[in-house]
Amino acid sequence: MTQITAAIIQARKNLHQLAETAFNETRTSSYVAGFLRDLDLPVRTGVAGTGVVAVVEGDSAGPTVALRSDMDALPVAEATGVEWASLTPGVMHACGHDTHMAMLLGAAMLLSEEARAGRLHGRVKLIFQPAEEYPGGADPMIREGVMDCPKVDRVIGMHVNPDLPVGQVGIKRGPVTAAMDQFTVVLTGRGGHAATPHNAVDALVAACEFVNGLQQIVSRKIDPLEPAIVSVGRLVSGTAFNIVAETAEIVGTVRTVTESTRDRIEAQIRARALALAQATGVAAEVTYSRGYPPVVNHEDMVLIARRACSRVVGAGDVVEVSSPSMVGEDFAYFARLVPGILIWLGAAPLSGERVPLHHPKFLVPEEVLETGARVLAEVALEALQY
Secondary structure (H helix, E strand, C coil): CCHHHHHHHHHHHHHHHCCCCCCCCHHHHHHHHHHHHHCCCCEEEEECCCEEEEEEECCCCCCEEEEEEECCCECCCCCCCCCCCCCCCCCECCCCHHHHHHHHHHHHHHHHHHHHCCCCCCEEEEEEECCCCCCCCHHHHHHCCCCCCCCCCEEEEEEEEEEEECCCEEECCEECCCEEEEEEEEEECECEECCCHHHCECHHHHHHHHHHHHHHHHHHHCCCCCCEEEEEEEEEECCCCCEECCEEEEEEEEEECCHHHHHHHHHHHHHHHHHHHHHHCCEEEEEEECCCCCCEECHHHHHHHHHHHHHHHCHHHEEECCCCCCCCCCCHHHHCCCCEEEEEEEEECCCCCCCCCCCCCCCCCCCHHHHHHHHHHHHHHHHCCC
16 A cells, blocks of 8 residues: 555545534644645635635646535434544535545645656646535635636546446536526415315415426426426425415425526426416415536546546546436536536445445445545646646
């Protein structure tokens, strides 16, 4: 085991234990900053609250490439059973951000070696971002100037993917993740006795009709070749078995990969709420909140990443991903400003149970860590050539 490999593995275990939720990553950012300072890198802390930024300096005449890792954990009680499980009750790194940070720290070690050897032509900015899960730390970091001084020319992100085998890297052209929106529909009717429903306006019945009707938006109003999801996650209504519900609240999410489909679905939700109100007599209030935009991989960065990743894992293990993931990812805010790419890193376990992201037993295999660090470093080095 090399010194870098050992350092990455230990960093991952330490960070996994420190698990903290969005904008609460104080111990996490302190650990990251200390690791970077030990590499003699200039470090800026407190960016967007808990964010950390460092720069590996090479030739001053070259471009600036940014590597980004997310830092936050999830409000999930860990059930992995590892000795280095989260020490924060009810919070764990169920999305692999502990490994993202460890791999970026490993890339910092590799790039620092390149800089000392005079082989780094430009500079690499290391961005450790809080609150990726929600409400999002990328945009606040941007507003605080993380993409400036020095100005970033290209940006690279990476996320572990339990649907790809360990040792593989997935790269996709165009949209790679979806826009992540939320809608809330509040229906207000008139309560009454369940024995005399004709004297009331039942918000619960109207809500059920509305939820069922939402399923027709994707199936009947959107091109079947266009990825889109409308999903209701919460419906709250009623107070007792013998009372007609006066109010109902419906909360759901919309996932799309193009702005035109995003606009169309929002308009459909509003139109259906208005039609429901006219048909049933309830009052309908719609709140539609646009969240993260889709991550769209830049064509030049796709070519750069494919060449670099082939040198790390071999061309046969750099796979073309055909469909976007419908998850949200606020790396999109960085990739809207400069050419960017989000890379999938295979993290399916070599044996044993395979569980999805955000599961209490989710754990990235240790074998992934050095590969991820070398992929980040190599893609950054390749990007500095342009």
